[in-house]
Structures are given as C-alpha cells and as structure tokens.
Amino acid sequence: MTVEKIRVGVVGAGWAGQQHLKGYAALPDVEIVALAAMEADQVAELQAEYGIPTTFARWEDMLETVELDAVSIATPTFLHAPVAIAALERGTHVLTEKPIAAGVDDARRMVEASRASGRVLQVVFNHRLRGDIAELSRIIESGELGTPYVAKAGWSRRSGIPGSGWFARKELSGGGPLLDLGVHVIDYALHLLGEPEVATVSASTYAELGTKAMEGFDVEDIALAFVRLKNGVTLTLETSWDSFSRHENVYWMTVYGTDGGAELRVVDYETSEFTVFRNEGGVVADYDATPGENGGHDQVVAEFVTAIRGGETEWVKHDGSLGLRRAEVIDACYRSAESGHEVALA
Ligand SMILES: NC(=O)c1ccc[n+]([C@@H]2O[C@H](COP(=O)([O-])OP(=O)(O)OC[C@H]3O[C@@H](n4cnc5c(N)ncnc54)[C@H](O)[C@@H]3O)[C@@H](O)[C@H]2O)c1
Known part of the structure; x- marks a missing residue:
C-alpha cells in the first residue's frame, strides 16, 4: 500500500x-x-x-x-x-x-x-529529548528518589547573546534568556516533575551586561525565579546570556526527593556531572548515572x-497547550520582575 x-x-x-x-x-x-x-x-x-x-x-x-x-x-x-x-x-x-x-x-x-x-x-x-533528561525522567519515575520536593534548574552562559540581532529586541523576540533558554528549562523541569501546575512565581531580571554589549538591547540578560508548584514542590530557575561566571555554557537540573537526590550538570554541551545520591540501610549509595541516547x-x-x-x-x-502553559509561567515571571511582587497564576 x-x-x-x-x-x-x-x-x-x-x-x-x-x-x-x-x-x-x-x-x-x-x-x-x-x-x-x-x-x-x-x-x-x-x-x-x-x-x-x-x-x-x-x-x-x-x-x-x-x-x-x-x-x-x-x-x-x-x-x-x-x-x-x-x-x-x-x-x-x-x-x-x-x-x-x-x-x-x-x-x-x-x-x-x-x-x-x-x-x-x-x-x-x-531539550526534554536529551539523553540525560530522559534518563533522569526514568530515575524519578522509578521512585528511586522518593517524592521530589525541591528542584533547581537553569541555563547560564558567560558570553552568549545570540548572534541574530532580533533575539535581543523585545518587539521581535518578546524577551531575553528567560524566554529563549528558560522555556527549555521550564519545559524539562516541569516535565521531569510530572507536569504539576504552577501556583506562584517571584522573579527578577537584570540587563547590566547586555545593554553594554549590544546597541538596541532591550531585554534582560539574566533572570531568576522562585516558583511554587501547586503540589507543594519548589522550583528555582536561573537563565542568562551574559554573566561573569565559570562556564561558557552550562545547564543543570537538581532534584531533592524524600529518598534520594540527583544532580545533572552539562558544561559546554558535555555531561560533566550526573549523580544520584541515596542511602541504603544508612550507608551512602551514590552512583553516577549514564545518559541515554540524545534525541532532538x-x-x-x-x-x-x-x-x-x-x-x-x-x-x-x-x-499547543503545552507551549501555552510555558508561556503563562514566563509571562508571570516578567510581570513579577516588573512589579517586584510575587504573581499568582490563574
Ligand atoms: N529548539 C531549539 O533548540 C532552537 C535553537 C535555535 C533557535 N530556535 C528558535 O527558532 C527560531 C528561529 O531561530 P534561528 O536562530 O534559526 O533564527 P535566524 O535569525 O537564524 O533565522 C530566522 C529565519 O527566519 C526568516 N524570516 C524572517 N522573516 C521572514 C518572513 N517575513 N518570511 C519568511 N522568512 C522570514 C529569516 O529569513 C531567517 O531565515 C526562533 O524562534 C528561536 O527561538 C530554537
């Protein structure tokens, strides 16, 4: 046929x-x-x-x-x-x-x-199709970490304002690294945590370096957010295009659960740390996890x-509702940063 x-x-x-x-x-x-x-x-x-x-x-x-x-x-x-x-x-x-x-x-x-x-x-x-995220998802779903209650996620660059000039112009892009990189981070973090609803966000943004690096730069160059999820989990986020920091490019995800934790850190696109922390019968039983095959x-x-x-x-x-849910979180972060107050999602 x-x-x-x-x-x-x-x-x-x-x-x-x-x-x-x-x-x-x-x-x-x-x-x-x-x-x-x-x-x-x-x-x-x-x-x-x-x-x-x-x-x-x-x-x-x-x-x-x-x-x-x-x-x-x-x-x-x-x-x-x-x-x-x-x-x-x-x-x-x-x-x-x-x-x-x-x-x-x-x-x-x-x-x-x-x-x-x-x-x-x-x-x-x-990014949720990366082999390390897929493996972390499997680890969390297996129950090895117990119930996650804290997550910390981010994507930070030392000097990485995108080359195409439109990224840094709000009317063309809608926002800076929070929108560009943060949307991936929010997506994989919420995906890993089982797609919980977001209750509130408190965020701040800065443009100290971007405005000096590029003419017409009118978005943030770094954004930080404290996100409360309706299931009681706390998620912190950091995204930047430009910051005086150790790595050219690093993304990470840390999860603390009731029975174990996991830390994943990818430096310059290479997995540099991917460790699961556990105790077995009161004895430390940490191990390095192995990323699966990358999808993209x-x-x-x-x-x-x-x-x-x-x-x-x-x-x-x-x-498109998955994309819309990410857009709602980002919009709440920008409103919080602008107002200086926590913002509740509908
Ligand atoms: N998922 C990812 O990993 C990833 C990575 C990079 C970029 N992106 C996203 O992809 C999109 C494009 O990013 P990019 O880095 O490829 O940008 P880019 O600036 O390199 O390319 C943009 C393209 O859009 C075309 N274009 C602009 N106006 C047009 C019009 N009126 N009619 C037809 N074509 C038009 C341009 O000619 C250009 O070919 C953005 O939304 C960006 O966020 C996603």
Missing part, C-alpha cells in the same frame, strides 16, 4: 529551520515542497541540498501559493503567531519553534486557532508527523 506523502513547507532558513529540513528529509513519507526565508543565497543552497521545488522570500506568498499539509515555523519569535494562525485557518498543521510566541496573548490565539481548525499545533521542545529535532519532527498521521482523534490532543 502506498501512503500519500505529507506535503510540508518550512519558514526560516537559520539554524532552527535547517534542523526542521533535516528532520523531514529523513522521513520517507514526507515531501518538502516549499521553503520561505529572506536570505536568497542560503535559500538557494538549501533548495539544491534538499531538492525543494519552490522557494519564497515571504511566508505569506508560500501559504497563498502552495498547497500544504503542514508548515514548520523557524522564524524570529514575533512571527510564530501570525504564520501559525494563518496556516491553521487554512487547515494546515503547524510545528512551531520554541517559544510558542513572543507573548502569552499570541500564544492563546494560536491555541484557539488550533482548536477551531482541529489541526495539530506542536511546539518544539527538543529529528525526533520532534518525526513525532509531529506521527501526530498528523494519527488522524483527527490525535489532532485534538496536540493543540
């Missing part, structure tokens, strides 16, 4: 757009029929590499001209909502890069559009295609 190929268009040809192209190209039941991005040379190169029949400079022209089953969005964040909503209204399934949108109102409109059209809206959360964009793209193949019963389960 031949399966009809899913016809996909990709918007954006930067690092993220290229990961989507690579992911689709690996799937035999998908055809990349169009690419839209503004860098003519880059577009021509990718067109040749992936044998893409049609290319455009503007996403609007792609949606109007080509019949598509699905669209991948890998543009500056302020464009996620307009592209996604226009595509969903045409009955096209959408995979959008993280964060879901530049602001929580846009994110809500995207989820509404997904529900109204009954089509898939999936947000890329590739390829897996995200494959899962998106599987959701589309699943038919209407699957589509309604993929309405």
Whole structure:
C-alpha cells in the first residue's frame, strides 16, 4: 500500500529551520515542497541540498501559493503567531519553534486557532529529548528518589547573546534568556516533575551586561525565579546570556526527593556531572548515572508527523497547550520582575 506523502513547507532558513529540513528529509513519507526565508543565497543552497521545488522570500506568498499539509515555523519569535494562525485557518498543521510566541496573548490565539481548525499545533521542545533528561525522567519515575520536593534548574552562559540581532529586541523576540533558554528549562523541569501546575512565581531580571554589549538591547540578560508548584514542590530557575561566571555554557537540573537526590550538570554541551545520591540501610549509595541516547529535532519532527498521521482523534490532543502553559509561567515571571511582587497564576 502506498501512503500519500505529507506535503510540508518550512519558514526560516537559520539554524532552527535547517534542523526542521533535516528532520523531514529523513522521513520517507514526507515531501518538502516549499521553503520561505529572506536570505536568497542560503535559500538557494538549501533548495539544491534538499531538492525543494519552490522557494519564497515571504511566508505569506508560500501559504497563498502552495498547497500544504503542514508548515514548520523557524522564524524570529514575533512571527510564530501570525504564520501559525494563518496556516491553521487554512487547515494546515503547524510545528512551531520554541517559544510558542513572543507573548502569552499570541500564544492563546494560536491555541484557539488550533482548536477551531482541529489541526495539530506542536511546539518544539527538543531539550526534554536529551539523553540525560530522559534518563533522569526514568530515575524519578522509578521512585528511586522518593517524592521530589525541591528542584533547581537553569541555563547560564558567560558570553552568549545570540548572534541574530532580533533575539535581543523585545518587539521581535518578546524577551531575553528567560524566554529563549528558560522555556527549555521550564519545559524539562516541569516535565521531569510530572507536569504539576504552577501556583506562584517571584522573579527578577537584570540587563547590566547586555545593554553594554549590544546597541538596541532591550531585554534582560539574566533572570531568576522562585516558583511554587501547586503540589507543594519548589522550583528555582536561573537563565542568562551574559554573566561573569565559570562556564561558557552550562545547564543543570537538581532534584531533592524524600529518598534520594540527583544532580545533572552539562558544561559546554558535555555531561560533566550526573549523580544520584541515596542511602541504603544508612550507608551512602551514590552512583553516577549514564545518559541515554540524545534525541532532538529529528525526533520532534518525526513525532509531529506521527501526530498528523494519527488522524483527527490525535489532532485534538496536540493543540499547543503545552507551549501555552510555558508561556503563562514566563509571562508571570516578567510581570513579577516588573512589579517586584510575587504573581499568582490563574
Ligand atoms: N529548539 C531549539 O533548540 C532552537 C535553537 C535555535 C533557535 N530556535 C528558535 O527558532 C527560531 C528561529 O531561530 P534561528 O536562530 O534559526 O533564527 P535566524 O535569525 O537564524 O533565522 C530566522 C529565519 O527566519 C526568516 N524570516 C524572517 N522573516 C521572514 C518572513 N517575513 N518570511 C519568511 N522568512 C522570514 C529569516 O529569513 C531567517 O531565515 C526562533 O524562534 C528561536 O527561538 C530554537
């Protein structure tokens, strides 16, 4: 039996757009029929590499001209909502890069559009697919740590303001490292903790270094948050693009549970610490855990295609609400930082 190929268009040809192209190209039941991005040379190169029949400079022209089953969005964040909503209204399934949108109102409109059209809206959360996070998830689920009650998570860079200038412009990105890196950290932390609801956040942000490093920098360069979860767990967060600190790039997750703890630290993209702390019969029984195999964009793209193949019963389960929940936490953090007070989530 031949399966009809899913016809996909990709918007954006930067690092993220290229990961989507690579992911689709690996799937035999998908055809990349169009690419839209503004860098003519880059577009021509990718067109040749992936044998893409049609290319455009503007996403609007792609949606109007080509019949598509699905669209991948890998543009500056302020464009996620307009592209996604226009595509969903045409009955096209959408995979959008993280964060879901530049602001929580846009994110809500995207989820509404997904529900109204009954089509898939999936947000890329590739960090939860890392092998170390997958193994930590297995360890927590096995009950080895007992009940987690404290978690500390973060992603911090010494000097890592993203090169594409739009990241540091609020009107184009919606925010700084809290939105850019923090969305991954919030996603994997809440995922590891079993997706509890967030009760309150108290956050502060600074832009001491970013404003000196780049003209037009109007987002934070570091954000810290104290997050109370409705199940009683406390989660602390730290994200930065620029800070006088030890490592160029480090992300971490620490969990304290009633029967054990775990510390995971990834320095410059290499797992440097992944230890489980336990006592057995009053004797220290710590051990180093072994990360599983890394998943990433390829897996995200494959899962998106599987959701589309699943038919209407699957589509309604993929309405972008996971991405919206992350957007609500981040929005609450920004409101807390601005007001100087704790903010309760609805
Ligand atoms: N999941 C991850 O690990 C990850 C990593 C990096 C970036 N991202 C996300 O991916 C998105 C893109 O990031 P990037 O680093 O690839 O950015 P980038 O600046 O390198 O690329 C953005 C692309 O969007 C295109 N674009 C802009 N306006 C357009 C328009 N009107 N019509 C068509 N194309 C248009 C540009 O031409 C460019 O090709 C962001 O949302 C970012 O947060 C995710």
